[in-house]
Amino acid sequence: MASACALLLAAALAAPGGVAKVALGGGAQPPQTTLDGNRVMVMRDEKGWCAVVGVPLSAKPGEKLVLDVRYPDERRVHREITVRHRKYASQRLKVPPDQAELGPEQLAQYERERKHLQEVLRTFSDPPPASLALRAPVEGRRSGSFGLRRIINDEPRSPHSGMDIAADAGTPVAATAAGRVLDVGEYLFLGRTVILDHGQGLLSLYAHLSEVSAARDQDVAPGVIIGKVGASGRATGPHLHFSVYLNTAAVDPALFLGDKP
Numbered sequence: 001m002a003s004a005c006a007l008l009l010a011a012a013l014a015a016p017g018g019v020a021k022v023a024l025g026g027g028a029q030p031p032q033t034t035l036d037g038n039r040v041m042v043m044r045d046e047k048g049w050c051a052v053v054g055v056p057l058s059a060k061p062g063e064k065l066v067l068d069v070r071y072p073d074e075r076r077v078h079r080e081i082t083v084r085h086r087k088y089a090s091q092r093l094k095v096p097p098d099q100a101e102l103g104p105e106q107l108a109q110y111e112r113e114r115k116h117l118q119e120v121l122r123t124f125s126d127p128p129p130a131s132l133a134l135r136a137p138v139e140g141r142r143s144g145s146f147g148l149r150r151i152i153n154d155e156p157r158s159p160h161s162g163m164d165i166a167a168d169a170g171t172p173v174a175a176t177a178a179g180r181v182l183d184v185g186e187y188l189f190l191g192r193t194v195i196l197d198h199g200q201g202l203l204s205l206y207a208h209l210s211e212v213s214a215a216r217d218q219d220v221a222p223g224v225i226i227g228k229v230g231a232s233g234r235a236t237g238p239h240l241h242f243s244v245y246l247n248t249a250a251v252d253p254a255l256f257l258g259d260k261p
Contacts (some may be wrong), residue, residue: 015086017147017159017252018058020110022079024049024069031071032203038247039124040067041200053081053134054201054246057147057159061085075139088147088159106188113187121248122194122204128200134176135222137206138229140167140239146252161207161250162243169210169238171229174222174224176204181218181226190241191233194226201248207241208232 014020024031024050029176033040033051041052051067059065060180064071065081081121102110181194186192190207193198193216199201210230244253 013084013086013158014053014055014081015061015084016055016059017088018055018084019246019251019255020051020055020065020069020081022051022053022081023047024051024079029069029072031069033070034068034248035065038122039201040247041128041202043128043200048156051079052246054249054251055083056249057080057161059083066171088146089145090113090149090150090151092151093153110188113185117183118248119259120170121245123128123182123197123203124201125180125197125199129177129198129202131177132202132255132256133258134173134204134244136165136257137173137176137204137242138165138167138171140165140171140240142166143239144241146250146254154258162207162241163253165240165242167229167240169228169230172225173206173209173229173240175224175226176221177222178219179204181214181216181220184212184216187233189234191235192227192230193233196220196226201246203245205241205243205245207243208235208239210238 030042030049030253037055040046042049043052061083063083064105064209067079069077069079106254142163142256144160146160146163148160175196177198179198182197183195192209192212193207195203204225211228214226229238229240242253244251245257
């Protein structure tokens with residue numbers, strides 16, 4: 001596990017949607033670390049323990065994120081992460097009002113789903129993953145960039161929390177790493193969706209599937225087929241929406257896939 005911490009983090013950036021590495025010192029046992037009440041991954045590298053922290057897309061450049069670190073001997077310290085700048089693309093769209101806004105029933109459905117997904121994303125399990133390298137869940141062109149900020153009818157919307165991968169409908173989708181099936185569901189925007197737990201807050205999400213071939217609590221190996229590409233939910237055509245989360249924060253999948261972010 002000595003190289004796991006350093007694997008993606010040579011290119012990591014403590015910017016919105018990025019990943020920060022914070023040295024925590026040595027010792028036989030890892031310190032428990034949290035950010036805003038959410039547990040944070042702690043792994044060993046050649047210098048000791050380090051926190052691997054997902055920086056929320058909502059974080060502002062110059063903002064200080066404060067890690068709460070509790071050591072086995074009851075010592076408690078704080079470590080600060082200064083959020084750096086990263087520019088994401090933006091897109092302005094004009095659509096009919098009835099397509100831009102949700103009706104009362106859809107809004108209620110969305111709120112139920114949002115609360116459920118928030119709870120799912122708070123999952124923190126042991127052990128940590130053996131590696132932070134992920135394999136591409138499907139081959140295809142990167143058709144939608146992480147962090148894209150859409151402005152619809154002059155109203156800013158939430159930035160894109162994943163990577164879109166263009167592929168034909170029915171193309172098999174593979175687990176990006178070993179893990180446990182944490183959630184299977186059908187959502188208003190995401191459509192048919194599978195979420196995998198890879199350990200210590202590292203989760204992967206696969207959305208807009210046409211079919212799901214995985215069951216909740218199932219253990220999967222890297223490359224196991226968990227579904228097929230589709231256009232379920234709010235999708236304009238067949239593609240895979242692929243997201244990666246750390247300590248509930250959506251982070252750029254390119255950091256884990258070896259792409260240039």
